[in-house]
Structure formats: C-alpha cells, structure tokens
Amino acid sequence: VVARNKRVITAAAKKKKKTPHPLYPGGIFQNTLLYGKSVHLLILLFFSIQDLSLPNGTPVDTSSPASSSSLLNRLQLDDDLDGETRDLFVTVDDPKKHVCTMETYITYRVTTKTTRAEFDLPEYSVRRRYQDFDWLRNKLEESQPTHLIPPLPEKFVVKGVVDRFSEEFVETRRKALDKFLKRITDHPVLSFNEHFNVFLTAKDLNAYKKQGMALLSKMGESVKYVTGGYKLRSRPLEFAAIGEYLDTFSLKLGTIDRIAQRIIKEQLEYLVELREYGPVYSTWGGLEVELAEPLEGVSACIGNCCTALEELSEDMSEDFLPVLREYILYSESMKNVLKKRDQVQAEYEAKLEAVALKKEERPKVPTDVEKCQDRVECFNADLKADMERWQNNKRQDFRQLLMGMADKNIQYYEKVCGTA
C-alpha cells in the first residue's frame, strides 16, 4: 500500500510542475493549502479510506463509482497531460446534412485514436448527431455525479432567428462539440467512463441507448444520489467560496457577453456608414483630373477597411461569444454539482446525528453512516480535483480567448494600415 501511494504522489507532483506556485496571500483557498499538495493529500486520504477496514475487520463497502485499483492504474497512466504520454485522441469534424422524411439533421464524424486497453481497436470513426452528445452528457451526469461535466453548446435555437443549417452555425457547434469531447478525454476519471467508450466506438448507438434504458429500470441506478430535504449544517469554507466565486464569475461573463454583442452591433452600424462613405470619394474622383488618383485611393482604402471590419465582427461572433456562453453554462452545471455535494453532506450529518442520539450499543458501526461519510469525502475529493483542473483549464482557455480577441483586432488594424 505504501509503495503504491508513493508512486501516486510522484505522479501527482509531476503533474503540477506546470502550474505556477499558487501561494495566495489571504486568499479564499488558504485552508485548502496549495493546490498541488492538496490534490495529493486528498488522494492519499481517499486511498486510506478505501483500504482501511473497520475496527472489527469488516471491509467497508463503498459505493463510490471508481474502484481503488483501477483508479490507481488510470492515474498512473494519465499522469502527463502534455500529450507526450497521452493515449487517447478524439476529434469532431466533417459535418453532413441528412434529409429524411420526418426531419432534417446534421451528423458529425467522431474519430478516436487510442492505445488504451479499454478499447478493442486502436482507431474508430463513427457518426453522431447532437442528440447523441446530449445523451452522453446526461449519462455522464448520472454516472459521475461527483464530477464536473463539461457543457454542451445550447440545444435549442430559435427557428427563424438562427439558421440551423448555415455554415457559421454548424461550424460554431462543431467546435463546441469537439471541445466537449476533448475535455472529457483529458479528464482522468470521465475518460474511462463506459458510456463514453460506447459513444466513441459503437456503430449503432441507438441500440445501446435502448439497452441502457432497460438495464436501468431493472437495477435502478446504484449511484443515484436521490437525496433531498436535508438541511446543511455548515458548508466547508472552500465550497462556499467556490459557490460565491462561480456566482460572480458567471455574472461577469454575462456582462462581457453583453459588451461584446454591443461592440459587434456598433461595428456593424459603423460598417453600414463606411459602405456609403467609400463610393462618394470615387464619385468625386470622377469629377477631377489630377485628384482622381488620390481620391480613388481613399475610396479603395475605405473599401478594404469594410472587408477587414466584417471579418473582425464575424470572428468575434463565431469564436469569442460561444466560448463565453459555454463557460456560463459550465458555471451553471458546476453550481448544480455543488448543490448535490451539499445534499450528500447534509444527509451524512443527519444520519450521524441520528446515530449519536440513539446511543445504543455500538457493536457495529452502521454501514449507512459510513456509506454517507464515504460519499461525502469522495465527493469533496473529486470536486476539489475537478475544480483545480477546471480553474487551470479556464485560465488557459480565457488566456487563449482573450489573446485571440486581441490578435483579431491587431490583424484588423494591420490590414487597414497596409492599404492606407
């Protein structure tokens, strides 16, 4: 056991070499300790819970979704996410329109390349539609409720306002779906989920879906946290902080979304005027002899300005706004996970209290309470690990996004400068 844990620590420590040393002066996460240490400590804790037997020797039956040994293996395999030792690659591309009697819809090609043992073949190529992605996400939420599941692009679009089959819309959606699968691929737990596996490999997904439904009704979801009505005593500081952070975060993103939309609107109105402005110089040039050339020049320059501006607005619409919206959706789903965590903790506290009140002989510690305790601790561990990963990814995503925005603007000005 000790040897195993040692390896895990190293793996975790290696993973952290890229994250800047997070010493937050007076920060909210102070009691969580430094991220790096916290993750590996939690993993230690997790394993100690797993491997510890009860005082009387009875092994604890945990209903945690990931069993210890396989989790360990996965962690070892997945220790470096730089792509050097990555063993699973997924891409979404090649959108195609299908016209049937009942409906018209788009499918995307999902290509998988892997060396993982969980997959029978090294390569797969299947076609999926949005419905299938939606199904996958629901399955993941059900089967991995303690983890943060990445968001999907919005399901419903107002018909008539947006053309569901326009190139821009389909491309935006494709990028978002690709991001969705890549985020799952990068996740050390989610990427091993069996539903994910089937999604990537099955020729006929619908058959599996039906089968899954039947099984479900028979067994009943083992990991369905159907808790409710328990009042939470005290939320641990770090989770309260995460909740507050997410609230403010999605608020700010919403504001930025509105600002960006406003800018695009103003830019388009500016474009309208520019389109009238340029030709007037041409008309004037037609009147003149000596001045004809410079006037034509100005007219052409303004024309180029228009084209460049159009590109800028389009890029902002297609690349910038969707990512913002995605993160807002992400925040929403994360808040739901936090709520579930609260519920689990509340249940545990309630049951613990009930036991304490009974004050009967304690021959065996009721497994019920232990189960709850496990749940709570698992949940907390998973959540913390995911939060940390999320924060990192978010930082990278936004860094890329905002740099991209800056770049686009720079390109615009350079284009205009060139022609002027």
Added chain:
Amino acid sequence: MEDCLSKKIEITVSEAEKRTGRNAMNMQETYTAYLIETRAVESQNEGQCSPVDSLWRRYSEFELLRNYLLVTFPHIVVPPLPEKRADFVWHKLSADNMDPDFVERRRIGLENFLLRVASHPVLCQDSIFYSFLTQEGGWKEMVNETGFQLKADSRLKALNATFRVKNPDKRFTELKHYSDELQSVISHLLRVRARVADRLYGVYKVHGNYGRVFSEWSAIEKEMGDGLQSAGHHMDVYAASIDDILEEEEHYADQLKEYLFYAEALRAVCRKHELMQYDLEMAAQDLTSKKQQCEELATGTVRTFSLKGMTSKLFGQENPEQREAKIKVLEEQIQEGEEQLKSKNLEGRDFVKSAWADIERFKEQKNHDLKEALISYAVMQISMCKKGIQVWTNAKECFSKM
C-alpha cells in the same frame, strides 16, 4: 508671383472673445469678437521684433469685407469664409455658435481667410482690405462709401441671365457644371463622414466597459487577476483615444468645407460671365433690330412684320420729314449702340481672360491643397491604426501573463 501682402506682413487671428452689446434694434446681444494681429515682416534679421498692431473684428465685419470683394472683383474666385453656423455635426459636436470648440475652429477659419486674401496677387492690393487689417474705427463707413452695394447685381437678374443666355463661353458652362457637382459631392461626403465619426465614437467608447468589468472580474481571480486588471486599463486607454482622433479629423472636414464654399465662389464667377454675356447678347440684339428698323424706314420695304408697318399701311405712311427725323434718331442710337457693343465686347473678353487666369490659379491651388488634405487624412488613419495596434498588443501581452 508679385509681391503679395502676405510676404510683407504677418497676419494672425490670435484670440476670440465673447462680448455683449446692443444691436441695431437696441436689443442686447452676445457675439464673439476676434483679435487680428499684424506685424511687418523683417527683411533683415536685426533681432528686433517689429511692433504688433491689433484690432478686434466680429464675423459680420468679415462678411462685409467679403461682399465688398465679391462685387469689386467679380472675375476673381474670392476665398470663402468659415461657416456661419455649425453644419454637418455629429452627436458629440455642438451646434451652438458659442461653443468653445466651434469658436476655435472658426478663429482658425477666419485666419485662413485673411491669409488667402493676403496671398492673392490681385486682392491683396485692395485698400479696403488693408484698412480692414489696420484701421479699427470708421472702416465700416469707408466700405459703405465705396457704394459697392449699388454695383451688386441682383440675384433675379443673374437668374434670368442664366436661363436666357444663348452663347456662353463653353469653358464657363463646363465650369458651372463642375462646381455644382463638386458642391453636391463634398456636402454628401461631409454628411456621411459625420455619421461615420458618430459610429466610430460609439465603437471605441463601448470598449471602455471592458475596462470596468475586467477590473471587477480580476478581483475574484487568482493567477488571472493581474493580467485582467492591466488589460482592462488598456481598454480604457483605447476608449479614450477616440476623442483626439476625431478632433484631428475635424480639421480635415474643415479643409473640405473650405472647398465646398469655394465651389460657390466659382459659381459666382460663372454667373457673372453669364450675366455679361447675356447683356452683350441683348445689346447686340437691340442693335440689330434698330438697324433693321432703320433700313425699313429708309427703303420703305417691310421685311418683317411690325406693328409700325401695319399701322402705316392702315393709316397711311408718315410724311418724309417724320421719316427723316426717325432715321436720324435711329442712326444716332445705332452709333451709340455700336460703340457700346464694342466696349461690352471688350469688357467681356477682358473678363473672360482675367477670370480664366484666376480660375487656372485656383485650380492649381485646389489640387495642391486637396492633395495635401487627403494625404494628411491618410496619415491620420494610419496613425489611428498604429495606436490601435499598440493598445491591442499591450492588451494581448497582459492576457498572455494570465
């Protein structure tokens, strides 16, 4: 180029001041007065500054001067004054005549006007102009004494001539069309430019909101905080930069406006030509009909229908003495008419010659000025782009540190 006034003295309109006074109807009014300063240019640099003469004038006096010049030198394309009221404004600019920005731009325009007149080979020699610059009191009376208002052609007469003239010089007809089109295209341009400026202002200013929200967002972030905060600052800089950019562009608009008004001056010269030509044609026509009359009376043949002819047929012809007298009068008139026609012809030809010379001078000036204006506009745009690149590069750097 002859020795222009502009080479001998330095002229500036250096200040503007709000004044209150009583107008002709004894009602209180507020107006702006402008300080004109003149100083002799030292031909030798002795290191001593010649004294500065100065006097105050208001816009209406400038107008009076210009009207005088228009009437006195109808063959010259007289430089225009800056606009009386703020036109082609976009939302941030004020349409108020008392607005300090408007007054400032007008001050520059008035100075420009004086410099243009002073550097014109013909106009600069006019004494009234010189007095305008140097004699504070009694100038108005001096101008009115020249009686120029009486020489002014009535608008109605000019309009009439435009419609009825038969053989204007082709070059003037072309020039008239050109100046009409120029007026139309420049005013269209100015109107659209104002709208463009308005929209551009909006785009820049909304970016300022980024500054605020990035700042708020940075408060809840750890590693991303600093990058966001400093990027936000750059967004504020970006939003603020548009004010200076658009102010510079106003100068460009003013340069265009000058030529918009110059088109009107061109038109005035064409109108004068039409008027003179029409006058000439009328005189020639009159002469021809008189000669015909004379001939008819002399030969007794009636070539064309005339009331005289009818009445003489009906009531009998005049007696020989009456006819002789009439012929005599007519012959005198014809004599006069021929002399007048000759001098009018000469006048007309002189006018065409000197007007065309000034028009050529004007064309060169226009091409030169507008080319420079367009170049400086392009430079402005390039500079605006460079600033944009700078700001976004800075922002990008901040983002990269996130």
